[in-house]
Amino acid sequence: MIEPILILQMIEAIPIQLMIIFAGLLATVSFIGLNAILLVYLERKVAGFIHRRPGPYEVGPHGILQPFADGLKLVGKQIFTPTGADSFLYWLAPMISMAPALVCFLVIPFGPHLQIFNTNVGMVLILAFTGINVLALCIAGWTSQNKYSLLGAARDISQSVAYEIPLLLSILPIIFMTGTFNLFDIAMKQGSWPWQWFIVYQPLAFIIFFICALAETNRAPFDLPEAESELTAGFHTEYSGMGFALFFLSEYAYMVIAACVTAVLFLGGFHGPGVSGWWWFLAKVYILLLIMIWIRWTFPRVRFDQLLNICWKWLIPLAVINLLVTLLVIAL
Amino acid sequence: MIVKSIRETVAGMWSLLVGMKVTSKNFIQPNITVHYPRQSVKSLEGYRGHIELVPNEDDPFKSKCIACNSCVRICPSACISLKASKPKKAAAKEGAADGAEDKKAPAKKAKPELLSFVLDYNYCCLCGLCVQSCPSGALRYSSDVYLAGFSRQEFVIDLLARLQYQAQKKGAANG
Numbered sequence: 001m002i003e004p005i006l007i008l009q010m011i012e013a014i015p016i017q018l019m020i021i022f023a024g025l026l027a028t029v030s031f032i033g034l035n036a037i038l039l040v041y042l043e044r045k046v047a048g049f050i051h052r053r054p055g056p057y058e059v060g061p062h063g064i065l066q067p068f069a070d071g072l073k074l075v076g077k078q079i080f081t082p083t084g085a086d087s088f089l090y091w092l093a094p095m096i097s098m099a100p101a102l103v104c105f106l107v108i109p110f111g112p113h114l115q116i117f118n119t120n121v122g123m124v125l126i127l128a129f130t131g132i133n134v135l136a137l138c139i140a141g142w143t144s145q146n147k148y149s150l151l152g153a154a155r156d157i158s159q160s161v162a163y164e165i166p167l168l169l170s171i172l173p174i175i176f177m178t179g180t181f182n183l184f185d186i187a188m189k190q191g192s193w194p195w196q197w198f199i200v201y202q203p204l205a206f207i208i209f210f211i212c213a214l215a216e217t218n219r220a221p222f223d224l225p226e227a228e229s230e231l232t233a234g235f236h237t238e239y240s241g242m243g244f245a246l247f248f249l250s251e252y253a254y255m256v257i258a259a260c261v262t263a264v265l266f267l268g269g270f271h272g273p274g275v276s277g278w279w280w281f282l283a284k285v286y287i288l289l290l291i292m293i294w295i296r297w298t299f300p301r302v303r304f305d306q307l308l309n310i311c312w313k314w315l316i317p318l319a320v321i322n323l324l325v326t327l328l329v330i331a332l
Numbered sequence: 333m334i335v336k337s338i339r340e341t342v343a344g345m346w347s348l349l350v351g352m353k354v355t356s357k358n359f360i361q362p363n364i365t366v367h368y369p370r371q372s373v374k375s376l377e378g379y380r381g382h383i384e385l386v387p388n389e390d391d392p393f394k395s396k397c398i399a400c401n402s403c404v405r406i407c408p409s410a411c412i413s414l415k416a417s418k419p420k421k422a423a424a425k426e427g428a429a430d431g432a433e434d435k436k437a438p439a440k441k442a443k444p445e446l447l448s449f450v451l452d453y454n455y456c457c458l459c460g461l462c463v464q465s466c467p468s469g470a471l472r473y474s475s476d477v478y479l480a481g482f483s484r485q486e487f488v489i490d491l492l493a494r495l496q497y498q499a500q501k502k503g504a505a506n507g
Contacts, residue, residue, distance in 0.1 A: 050355045053365040298355040299348065314341065 021106065024116030028105040036252045040067040043293050050297045074248075077241035084145040085238070093143065094239065094246035097136035100129035101253035108260045109184040111270045111278035122183035123171065126261060127164075130216065130254060134160045137225065140247070141235040152234025155304065156225035159215060162311045163222075167212035169319035170205040173326035174198055174265050183261075187269025192276060197268040204322045206266045208315050210288075213258035215307070218251065220296035227301055259288035376475040382453050383462060384474040385495045392499040395492060396470035399444040403462035403471060411452040412462060416444040446492055453479075453487040 041056070041064065048055020056063030081087045107122035109115040119125065134157055141153020175181060177198070178189045190197050199206045215222040226234030236247045263269060263284040272280030302310070366373055385395040399416035463471045481487060 046359070049359045049363075052358055052361060052363050054363050054367065057367065294352060294355065294359075298351050 021117060024106055025102055027116070028102050031105065032101065032249060032253045032256070035256050036249050037067040037071075039252045039255070039289065039293075040070060042290070043296075046290070046293045047297050050294075071245070074241055074245040079242065080238075080240045082145050082238045086143045089139050090143040090238075091243065093136050093140035094243045094250070096139065097133055097250040098246045098253070100132040101250050101257065103129050104257045105253075105260075107183055108257070109187050109264065109269055110281050112276060114270075114278050115184055118182070118184050120180070120182050123175065123181040123186075123261075126183075126257065127168065127171075130257065131160075131164070133250065133254060136250075137235045140239070144235070144238040146238050148231040148233070148237045149235050152225045152227075152231050152237070155227075155231075156218065156235060159218075159222065159224060159307060162308055163212045163215040163315075166208050166311060166315035166319045167216060169316065169323055170202075170208040170212065171265065172323050173202050173205050176323075176326060176330055177201065183264050183269075187264050187271065190268040190271055192268070192271045192273055194268070194273075197266060197271075199266040202266065202322070202326070204318060205326075206262075208319050208322070209265070210262060211310075211315065213262060214292065214295065215311075217254045217258050219255065219292055221299040221302050222307060223296075223301060224304060224307060229301075255289060255292060256285065259285045259292070262288055376477055379475045379477060380458065380460065380473040381476045381479070382456060382458075382474055382489070383451060383460075383471050383491070384476075385449060385491045386470050386472050387495055387499060392502065393496050395446050395449070395495055396468045397446045397449065397466075398468050398470070399446050400467060402465045402467065406461045406465045408459060408461065409455040409457050411455040412450070413452075414449045415447040417447055418444065448493070449491040451489050451491055453489055454484050 044066065045055040045063075054063075056066035059065040059069045081090055104126045106117040107115070107119055107125050109118075137156045138153050141149040141151075141156070144150070174186065178186050180186060194200070214220075218225050224234075225231075226236065231237070236244055239247060260281075263281060267284045267288075268280075270276050270278060270281040272283075385397060388394040388396055397414070399414060401414070404410075404412050404414060460473070463473065479487075
């Protein structure tokens with residue numbers, strides 16, 4: 001029997017920074033879960049309305065319980081490993097996909113006082129950890145013992161590698177303008193009003209960044225790694241139950257991260273007319289997510305050569321020019 | 333060359349915006365589908381379901397069918413079979429009723445009467461050749477959408493019985 005005072009002392013002995021990170025991770029997990037529920041519903045409803053049908057309607061009033069029904073179905077499904085698959089790596093892949101997403105949320109400044117971990121390398125951290133997702137998809141495709149999965153993984157790698165370059169090049173102007181990788185400082189350098197946001201100074205970088213974010217998160221029209229009509233479901237063809245659910249969750253998590261980073265870099269972060277705070281941040285993030293969903297249900301999927309042409313022929317040269325012009329202006 | 337490709341790209345970007353405008357317009361407009369079990373569409377006109385017999389203008393209990401068997405012969409799935417009373421018998425009856433003069437030319441007046449017209453809908457490929465080939469216009473597509481059953485036997489339909497049942501129902505509703 002341990003005495004209560006002893007437990008308190010033990011808790012006090014834990015460094016406060018560690019406690020904050022732990023609590024933050026817990027909060028992040030719930031935030032990701034909530035977002036996924038909301039986004040699943042939003043995505044299906046928006047898709048429905050764009051197709052002029054009601055969307056999910058039967059489970060709960062106006063179908064609001066549909067995501068829970070989907071989730072329960074996925075939890076209840078049999079966990080199945082295909083024959084010949086390396087079962088360790090096979091089940092490691094969804095976890096590798098999910099884990100970095102949790103870390104990325106730690107450094108995002110949701111509000112003036114709502115940031116779990118303020119670090120000087122926030123932007124670099126996000127770029128590095130989102131890059132790990134590529135590895136997860138590669139492992140998933142490779143270990144699935146399935147041609148569709150393998151093709152999906154191959155597509156994802158070449159797509160991600162290609163689109164990371166313009167993504168970085170479109171972030172750099174902002175970094176040079178603010179002189180910091182700290183996301184909180186970048187947000188603080190922008191004012192309350194829309195014309196004080198970096199989107200006004202860097203509209204081209206914003207467009208390039210947004211297109212690259214769509215491609216990096218495998219969203220339509222760049223959803224080649226999971227092209228339904230060609231590859232069944234791409235890299236997660238063989239995954240059932242929670243394996244698939246984790247990929248699904250991480251995809252939505254990366255979408256939210258992309259929207260968050262876009263909001264911080266270009267749309268003033270938590271600043272907004274009136275009182276600045278997390279409400280402005282969430283509003284911006286959700287507007288961006290809605291635009292992503294809107295884009296998905298509007299455009300057809302690009303072909304692979306088109307995908308790479310857009311990247312190498314347009315985005316990279318434009319991003320380089322944009323960066324050079326910005327550097328010139330800063331230098332003068 | 334560069335100017336041309338830039339122009340093409342700008343036009344392409346513009347077309348993307350046009351596309352987003354189209355979807356946003358549709359997003360705001362009301363649904364065009366209905367919540368099926370609680371509501372159903374008003375008109376099923378133009379729906380091409382399984383075939384049905386066209387009732388005779390004079391007698392809604394009888395079909396226009398002349399039992400020529402052309403639908404049976406043309407059906408690629410061989411799913412139509414019909415039975416008709418033999419023309420001789422019918423002619424004889426008719427002759428007996430009308431009088432002795434018609435006995436000399438029984439074949440001309442002979443009209444086979446349809447006894448049953450069985451459609452095995454399990455094998456029907458909905459090609460519509462029977463409707464096209466019918467010389468008397470006795471076949472048409474039904475608008476019966478709500479077909480579901482637990483056994484194959486439920487889709488072996490006697491269309492003549494169906495016609496008579498419908499006529500009876502209609503008569504009951506009118507009378």
